[in-house]
Amino acid sequence: MEALAGYLKNIVQTVTTIFEGMAITFSHLVRRPMTIQYPDRIEKPVQETLPLRYRGILEVDLDICTGCLACERVCPISCITIGIDTNKETKQRFFSHFDIDICKCMYCGLCAEACPTGSIRHSQEFEGACYNPAGLVRHFVTKPVPLYKPKKGGETDPQMALKVEIGQKYLDEFATPEKSGGAGAEEG
Amino acid sequence: MNETHLDTQDIFRTEDMTISMGPQHPSTHGVLRFIVKTDGEVMREAVPDVGYLHRSIEKIGEKVTWHGFVPYTDRADYLAAMFANQGFCMAAEKLGHVEVTRRGEFCRVIACELNRIASHLISVGTFGQDIGAVTPFLHALRERESINDLMEQICGARLTYNYIRIGGVGYDITRATCDRIAAFLDHFEPIVDEYNRLLSYNKIFIERLAHVAPITLEDALQYNLVGPNLRACGLKWDIRRDIPYSVYPELEFDVPVGLGEKGTLGDCYDRYWVRVREMQESCKILRQCLKMLPDGPAIAKVPRRFKPPAGEVYVRVESARGDMGFYVVSDGSEYPYRVRIRTGSFTAMSIIEKISRGLMVADLIALIASLDVDAPEIDR
Amino acid sequence: MQGFVDQLIQEGYFSGAPRALVYAAAMLAVAFAVLSFFVAPLAGITSWLERRVWARMQSRVGPNRVGPQGILQWLADGIKNLLKEDIIPATADKWLFALAPYVVFVGFFATFVVIPFAGHLIVADLNIGILYLLAVTSLVVVGILMAGWSSNNKWSLLGGMRSAAQIVSYEIPAGLAVLNIVLIAGTLSMQGIIKNQGWAPWDWYLFYNPFTFVAFFLYFTAALAEGNRTPFDIPEAESELVAGYVTEYSGMRFLFFFFAEWGNLYVIGAVATTLFLGGWQIPAIPYVTESVVLTTLLQFIVFFLKAYLWVFVAMWVRATLPRVRVDQLMSLCWKYMVPLSFVCLLGTAVWMLIWPEGNRVVSFGMFLLGLLILALFFMRVNYQIRHARPELYLKPYV
Numbered sequence: 005m006e007a008l009a010g011y012l013k014n015i016v017q018t019v020t021t022i023f024e025g026m027a028i029t030f031s032h033l034v035r036r037p038m039t040i041q042y043p044d045r046i047e048k049p050v051q052e053t054l055p056l057r058y059r060g061i062l063e064v065d066l067d068i069c070t071g072c073l074a075c076e077r078v079c080p081i082s083c084i085t086i087g088i089d090t091n092k093e094t095k096q097r098f099f100s101h102f103d104i105d106i107c108k109c110m111y112c113g114l115c116a117e118a119c120p121t122g123s124i125r126h127s128q129e130f131e132g133a134c135y136n137p138a139g140l141v142r143h144f145v146t147k148p149v150p151l152y153k154p155k156k157g158g159e160t161d162p163q164m165a166l167k168v169e170i171g172q173k174y175l176d177e178f179a180t181p182e183k184s185g186g187a188g189a190e191e192g
Numbered sequence: 193m194n195e196t197h198l199d200t201q202d203i204f205r206t207e208d209m210t211i212s213m214g215p216q217h218p219s220t221h222g223v224l225r226f227i228v229k230t231d232g233e234v235m236r237e238a239v240p241d242v243g244y245l246h247r248s249i250e251k252i253g254e255k256v257t258w259h260g261f262v263p264y265t266d267r268a269d270y271l272a273a274m275f276a277n278q279g280f281c282m283a284a285e286k287l288g289h290v291e292v293t294r295r296g297e298f299c300r301v302i303a304c305e306l307n308r309i310a311s312h313l314i315s316v317g318t319f320g321q322d323i324g325a326v327t328p329f330l331h332a333l334r335e336r337e338s339i340n341d342l343m344e345q346i347c348g349a350r351l352t353y354n355y356i357r358i359g360g361v362g363y364d365i366t367r368a369t370c371d372r373i374a375a376f377l378d379h380f381e382p383i384v385d386e387y388n389r390l391l392s393y394n395k396i397f398i399e400r401l402a403h404v405a406p407i408t409l410e411d412a413l414q415y416n417l418v419g420p421n422l423r424a425c426g427l428k429w430d431i432r433r434d435i436p437y438s439v440y441p442e443l444e445f446d447v448p449v450g451l452g453e454k455g456t457l458g459d460c461y462d463r464y465w466v467r468v469r470e471m472q473e474s475c476k477i478l479r480q481c482l483k484m485l486p487d488g489p490a491i492a493k494v495p496r497r498f499k500p501p502a503g504e505v506y507v508r509v510e511s512a513r514g515d516m517g518f519y520v521v522s523d524g525s526e527y528p529y530r531v532r533i534r535t536g537s538f539t540a541m542s543i544i545e546k547i548s549r550g551l552m553v554a555d556l557i558a559l560i561a562s563l564d565v566d567a568p569e570i571d572r
Numbered sequence: 573m574q575g576f577v578d579q580l581i582q583e584g585y586f587s588g589a590p591r592a593l594v595y596a597a598a599m600l601a602v603a604f605a606v607l608s609f610f611v612a613p614l615a616g617i618t619s620w621l622e623r624r625v626w627a628r629m630q631s632r633v634g635p636n637r638v639g640p641q642g643i644l645q646w647l648a649d650g651i652k653n654l655l656k657e658d659i660i661p662a663t664a665d666k667w668l669f670a671l672a673p674y675v676v677f678v679g680f681f682a683t684f685v686v687i688p689f690a691g692h693l694i695v696a697d698l699n700i701g702i703l704y705l706l707a708v709t710s711l712v713v714v715g716i717l718m719a720g721w722s723s724n725n726k727w728s729l730l731g732g733m734r735s736a737a738q739i740v741s742y743e744i745p746a747g748l749a750v751l752n753i754v755l756i757a758g759t760l761s762m763q764g765i766i767k768n769q770g771w772a773p774w775d776w777y778l779f780y781n782p783f784t785f786v787a788f789f790l791y792f793t794a795a796l797a798e799g800n801r802t803p804f805d806i807p808e809a810e811s812e813l814v815a816g817y818v819t820e821y822s823g824m825r826f827l828f829f830f831f832a833e834w835g836n837l838y839v840i841g842a843v844a845t846t847l848f849l850g851g852w853q854i855p856a857i858p859y860v861t862e863s864v865v866l867t868t869l870l871q872f873i874v875f876f877l878k879a880y881l882w883v884f885v886a887m888w889v890r891a892t893l894p895r896v897r898v899d900q901l902m903s904l905c906w907k908y909m910v911p912l913s914f915v916c917l918l919g920t921a922v923w924m925l926i927w928p929e930g931n932r933v934v935s936f937g938m939f940l941l942g943l944l945i946l947a948l949f950f951m952r953v954n955y956q957i958r959h960a961r962p963e964l965y966l967k968p969y970v
Contacts (some may be wrong), residue, residue: 015394015908018395025892027952028390029327029629034957038631057348057363080495112263112354113362118496126348177271211726219811233730233898322811324802324895330630386956390892396803397894538759553730554812 052129059111059126061115069123071151082102083108111174122171217398219322222567238548246571253531258498266352269569274307275511277356282507282519288500295488296360302444305474311341315564324559328391362490402455415543417535419514424450425458431510460562537569615835616646629891656823668722673828679711680832688872701762713739723820731816735807741905746794748913749787754848766851779938780849783919788848795840802890841882
């Protein structure tokens with residue numbers, strides 16, 4: 005008798021749980037799908053929907069780079085290589101090259117945190133596909149660029165001031181929790 | 193089924209078939225390989241063969257700076273990267289006598305518990321996938337996507353976070369993010385119930401898992417199972433509760449253990465069910481954390497050239513796959529002298545050889561899925 | 573069919589050609605027409621629809637790029653598979669390996685001989701129709717076994733063996749469930765069975781008595797198992813056996829297996845419709861049913877919709893249920909389904925003894941019960957949509 009009860013219970017359980025499961029899957033049939041149809045069928049580019057903290061492909065604003073090499077030193081994977089030369093006549097130091105190997109970069113964000121002016125930062129860009137791995141090495145120096153020297157009492161050139169401000173904003177907003185004195189706040 | 197099998201064995205002596213299951217097999221969670229000896233559908237033995245995903249993370253640890261190694265720990269277990277971050281940072285903090293800020297600790301717990309839910313969703317979802325139900329897998333991934341979005345907002349990355357740093361966390365959790373986490377929890381808690389009704393209570397699913405591959409507590413302790421796998425055997429052992437770290441002592445949460453309600457204690461269903469309930473516990477922890485989140489700095493002042501004094505330390509964190517240990521030796525230089533990571537999946541692999549005898553091929557899949565082994569974590 | 577060809581010969585077409593040759597040519601032409609204009613698009617669109625339905629149930633979108641809503645996806649897939657390299661493993665048994673997909677396909681395609689499309693549209697209304705159908709579908713197992721053996725791959729072999737065990741076992745409950753209807757209808761002919769039913773749901777054999785109601789679900793379950801569909805897709809079992817018996821197949825041969833699988837879904841639905849759901853029966857509508865063409869068209873649509881409903885249910889089941897294990901599959905068959913089908917058969921026989929003409933009151937009651945179950949189901953769906961999930965999807969940024 006007990007065996008029969010168990011037998012019938014098995015049948016009833018199977019039928020009812022399948023019934024319930026079918027109701028759930030059916031309810032999903034009339035719901036909106038979750039898929040974001042990247043890349044073409046979206047309302048706006050994904051890049052614009054990403055949060056400010058998103059760690060995309062690195063970009064460098066050489067105009068406000070002081071050439072302190074903090075990023076090169078802190079990079080755990082050595083994907084940043086910076087060359088600084090000195091002009092023999094004017095004694096002015098300038099970048100001979102500033103390369104970031106996107107192939108190697110692991111988007112850890114340590115370099116952006118170490119930067120004192122916010123010149124190296126993560127962009128919202130993440131589409132880096134190209135046919136040749138060499139194309140993934142980003143050369144930021146096309147012609148020799150002099151190093152940036154922060155002026156005392158603020159920047160006077162409005163164009164430069166804007167750039168400095170952008171860099172500073174980057175640092176403030178996410179790279180370094182400034183008020184809390186983060187790992188990148190000071191050189192130890 | 194096993195008894196009848198043994199009876200016929202004496203009459204028909206048939207040749208065993210050796211099958212190499214993996215490394216390119218759909219349900220070996222990464223790149224695992226099992227050398228399976230079967231007699232038809234019934235397995236004689238399944239010997240795991242590890243090492244296909246070895247990336248020498250421990251050796252790399254000796255070559256990069258203390259701060260620089262944190263992103264590498266992400267890769268140790270990429271489904272639950274936060275815990276490896278935290279483990280290594282805790283080890284470095286203990287060596288360097290760094291006090292973590294209080295807000296930093298709460299941020300860590302929030303991030304970790306979110307990550308635990310994400311990891312368990314993968315585990316539970318792929319479980320359904322391995323048993324043959326594809327829909328629960330995608331439903332689980334859909335929810336995980338929301339967590340990934342939250343993570344992206346917290347720390348800017350979706351998988352390899354590099355969020356927890358020595359001394360605290362890299363980025364503070366903003367008020368807006370807190371609200372979104374709360375909204376996610378409101379949305380997620382009913383979904384666990386829906387998920388249960390779709391998969392966990394399904395008779396076929398229960399039949400596939402109950403009484404399958406039970407692990408006794410004795411075996412579990414001898415083979416050093418940890419985390420949900422150990423708790424499913426009935427032992428209430430959770431690093432968060434028993435060797436407390438961070439702010440876990442201040443939080444109230446339950447440690448779910450296996451009860452053997454659908455079958456025997458410690459079977460595949462128990463391991464599955466412990467994970468589902470752990471997600472609910474994580475939700476509870478998250479709600480408390482959001483309420484208790486104090487003001488203050490998110491990270492303590494730590495020198496960029498972090499040079500902890502010479503010494504050695506072993507710290508344990510409760511990862512999504514159980515006890516994750518970091519044994520770190522410092523010689524007082526800028527680089528760790530030795531980093532050793534002890535992970536739950538590796539020990540879970542060793543028990544498969546013992547448990548799998550006499551199971552069917554389909555049960556092996558369920559066993560692997562229920563142990564929630566994760567190839568990157570096994571090989572590191 | 574034969575009458576039509578005879579008429580053509582009498583009217584002077586094909587003059588001079590031997591009569592047998594004309595018959596053979598006509599048969600080939602019909603087979604070709606059915607294959608290219610009905611079965612191939614049907615299987616293709618079923619494959620597309622399955623992917624779409626599946627995707628929507630999983631909160632995805634599914635193929636929606638080729639053609640409007642992706643409806644031409646099957647053509648793209650077919651062309652792709654045609655252009656693929658046809659790989660035969662070096663150690664495979666080449667003859668069997670090459671032959672197996674066609675055996676499977678023939679086993680499936682031969683069923684279209686007896687499947688009715690409308691009142692007069694049937695290739696051959698054999699007087700042993702349903703028996704023929706059960707017989708030719710068994711041919712599939714030979715093909716699958718050939719594929720599993722000849723691939724010389726252990727996963728394929730396991731898949732083939734599982735499939736053989738499964739299909740042979742599930743023939744029994746399927747056959748017994750069918751026997752219920754044969755008992756009531758007193759004929760094996762497909763058209764004869766349909767003609768014995770009416771257009772109204774309470775005239776269907778599904779609601780004839782409680783036993784046929786159960787027998788219907790037994791038949792559907794067993795047919796899913798014979799068609800290697802989830803929850804009984806253990807011969808393919810992608811998480812266990814990689815791809816089962818099709819592991820080594822590629823290109824067009826691979827496609828033939830899936831052609832057969834998706835086409836077979838329609839066969840399942842059509843047989844279920846014929847036996848239990850009143851087939852192409854339509855009520856007498858003034859003016860419409862006086863025209864033969866319109867009647868045939870309407871009958872075709874009714875039959876097709878009924879059959880396709882069960883194709884949809886099969887897709888839906890596949891999206892919901894996990895897979896059973898091989899020993900559970902056997903115990904489900906022999907311990908649950910076979911005894912239950914015997915009970916049903918016995919019950920129907922006794923019922924026939926008591927009410928030889930059927931019991932209209934019970935039929936109507938069964939129909940109401942069916943409606944009740946449907947209503948219950950939609951209540952659950954409603955609960956699911958309105959209450960179980962307060963918020964649909966959380967999208968932090970979008």
